[in-house]
Amino acid sequence: MAAADPGPPHAGGASGAGVSGGVGGTAGRRGPAGCLVAVLLAGLLAGVLATGLVAVADASLRDTKVIGKVGQPASVRYPDGRTHHAGIVEVRTWLFHRHRPYELVLGSDPSLSYGHSVTFEATGEGPPKIVAVEWRAEGARVRLDSGHEVFVPAQKFLGGR
Template identity: 45%
Template sequence: MADAAALSARPVPRTPERVRSVRIAVAVVLAVGVVIGAVLLCWPRRTVVEVINQPPEVRYADGDNSHVAVLVHVRAPIAALQLSAGGTSSLDHYEVVLGSDPSGGYGHLVRVDATGMDPGRLTVVWTVEGAWLNYQHGHRLFVPAKSFVGGR
């Protein structure tokens, strides 16, 4: 019994193979940590800025009056570093999602990259043919109703 206690109290010898395997394990853990950190920094977060409802007087072929235009801010945490000089990039931009989902998770997506534009001043004019997206500087974009009606 005393021999077993003496054996377990001995330190593990530091052989070159053991040192190498510990270094490899530490390197793998660090590499995985860097990859996870990079993914978390670049993974975009979507925030609903505004929901613009279809007016009741406009009706589409599907008979559903619950169509919406959802203004969504898409921003990755790494965008705070402002790595791009233009101000808008794949890491920080706005999207307008037209459809029937007020969360903006599903529908016809229009990316808004107008530099210097205040996205909060975007207006939507609903017509039976579709929806007009009006930007503050006079630019307009038409989205046909067939693009967002019927569950699209």
């Protein structure tokens, strides 16, 4: 009677200790170091995603404050029949209150929450101030205390823009 062929020898001896994939082996299991790495990678990924969401929210949401406004005089009339306003709006991010460029807004909304906007950086000390607005049929010329002038054509702020 012939003895049964025991098959190929296994590393780790006949007991199967240290053999992966066999009965009593470690297939599909990680050691403590592998679990720690997986948890750290998941935490890192969650942190990066959370940071990205906060950065997008901070950049997208704004807090605005009108810091100066001049209304159109009654002597000047535009074809849309509305009274227009020119003003400077200070813009900050909503979440961290970081300063963003100022906006010169011209339009018929007295709160300046809607209108034609020109974005600019202040060049003087402190917030910019409107020194004068020259309202004409072809548009409005806004003079700032820094000496800068901005001309906005009337068609850009007429009709509720």
